């Protein structure tokens with residue numbers, strides 16, 4: 222494997238270059254629009270890193286168990302907040318589970334991965350003790366109910382982030 | 396004033412240019428765990444957590460919320476501080492006030508920064524007024540350039556003296572296992588390094604570092620039960636200057652008013668300090684550039700105006716000298732900004748405990764001053780002692 | 784499975800509206816006309832540049848005692864920016880080299896004005912040198928600091 226290198230800043234800047242620094246919106250009162258164009262990098266760390274690599278490379282959803290309180294967290298945290306323990310026991314959970322709750326946003330912003338309606342589900346995967354929030358798809362928002370069985374639909378092209386799961390869809394209606 | 400406050404525990408990461416191996420929370424957790432171990436406490440013994448970083452550097456608003464578990468804040472009361480370069484100092488000051496008030500017996504202070512997330516200069520320039528001088532600002536480097544130039548013009552100081560100050564700090568940093576830059580450099584190396592903003596050269600400036608530092612503060616009753624010798628934060632002082640001087644690039648026609656001088660004057664008067672150089676055994680000044688050192692030494696009253704470069708020339712600031720400054724290697728060797736103010740206090744505490752290893756100063760350290768500086772005009776300073 | 788660090792790059796181009804307020808706003812509108820003005824503290828008489836709403840030393844409102852300053856002045860400190868640095872206002876590296884200077888304008892002894900010098904030769908810049916603001920032509924001025932291109936050396 223070639224040695225890993227971080228993305229150079231120069232490549233990152235190309236993604237954020239604005240066309241103008243200031244635009245004067247009003248002279249009196251004096252109001253100007255300015256820019257703050259920055260590119261950031263974030264390192265997932267070993268725990269989130271493994272979670273996303275498993276999604277990307279194996280379509281596996283992994284949780285982690287805290288030995289002290291026994292909680293299986295999905296997604297996995299680096300530290301169990303209530304016990305202040307570093308969990309180390311990885312467990313694979315099922316790519317399906319129960320819809321605990323849901324909502325539907327009838328507006329969308331540029332940061333949203335899909336256009337309206339944006340349907341969110343809170344999913345308790347089989348084997349997990351915590352809920353995962355994700356998108357629901359292939360579903361009529363009016364037909365949703367808590368307790369519905371749902372399963373993960375993975376994207377064909379996966380990049381190592383939470384959207385490698387395209388969405389969750391109801392099992393029966395698939 | 397309520398209770399006396401002691402430092403019970405100290406923990407810090409090894410500070411590095413990049414930490415791609417961990418995320419924010421994991422890096423913070425390393426320091427928190429070490430500080431608790433050092434204090435002989437568990438997270439259950441901590442009454443409140445004071446947390447600091449500067450969000451813009453990681454591009455991560457609410458970084459405190461995202462790192463609650465690792466920082467040990469889960470369901471605990473606490474505050475997040477963000478006051479620029481002084482953030483770490485402000486966090487320690489806030490922790491101190493929480494314990495001194497008698498409301499909390501213990502406080503965990505956590506400062507950190509992960510500067511591998513962005514080019515920090517982009518964030519730093521936003522510390523400037525957007526319409527008046529952001530497009531002229533040269534970040535922090537420009538401030539030290541104007542300071543250095545002014546100092547050379549008004550005293551006999553030459554570029555070699557600032558370079559020697561940098562070499563002394565590097566010599567200390569090589570003895571500090573946590574330091575980021577452990578450079579083996581000479582005065583000639585510094586003078587040959589690339590000019591950033593003249594007379595500030597690359598080697599005069601603090602690096603961009605990743606790291607975290609945590610302190611456990613406790614009331615007198617708690618601190619006396621701890622496994623380590625308590626180090627007392629006897630007093631602290633802060634002062635802020637009006638921002639317009641900053642807009643003017645930290646240069647104003649004489650006479651200048653310095654927040655450092657005002658803060659130091661108040662703290663010294665309250666504590667009967669009439670001869671700072673004689674009464675303070677070690678100094679951890681927040682010196683982001685070796686060019687700032689001369690100003691700091693004079694404003695903190697370590698020597699007369701215009702004389703600091705002579706003390707540096709005599710190498711009086713070395714670990715075995717009469718006025719040891721920056722035994723840790725200082726901010727020019729290690730600068731995870733949000734942690735830097737906490738590290739200054741941590742180092743002063745380690746020096747008083749005589750746990751500073753190879754970088755322990757030769758003097759018998761009974762007193763120390765640690766500071767945090769930022770935004771061209773803000774100062775937080777601490778007076779630490781071995782005796783209660 | 785590879786265990787290289789998982790890096791996520793997050794580009795942000797945020798837009799902010801800045802209200803300059805009556806004091807800095809007046810200064811910027813005057814700058815657009817080719818004038819540099821400061822305001823004077825009614826208590827201590829000190830000038831503020833850029834104009835501010837409050838005198839930090841006296842804690843009193845600065846009011847509107849506007850003092851026009853000369854566009855000529857004297858350099859009290861300077862520096863040379865030679866290392867390119869990232870500028871979040873343009874999302875790119877800022878062109879170098881350029882010379883920055885603190886200039887005391889004639890008629891405003893209390894305050895330094897911070898701007899660029901045309902002179903880039905380190906041998907030719909010195910404290911005490913006389914300089915003059917070079918403005919963009921009237922139609923090209925917007926009410927921004929860059930309405931002044933730089934300060935040129937005069938003798």
Ligand SMILES: [Zn+2]
Pocket residue numbers: 287288289290291292301302303304305306
């Ligand atoms: Zn647990």
Ligand SMILES: [Zn+2]
Pocket residue numbers: 824825826827828829838839840841842
């Ligand atoms: Zn006044």
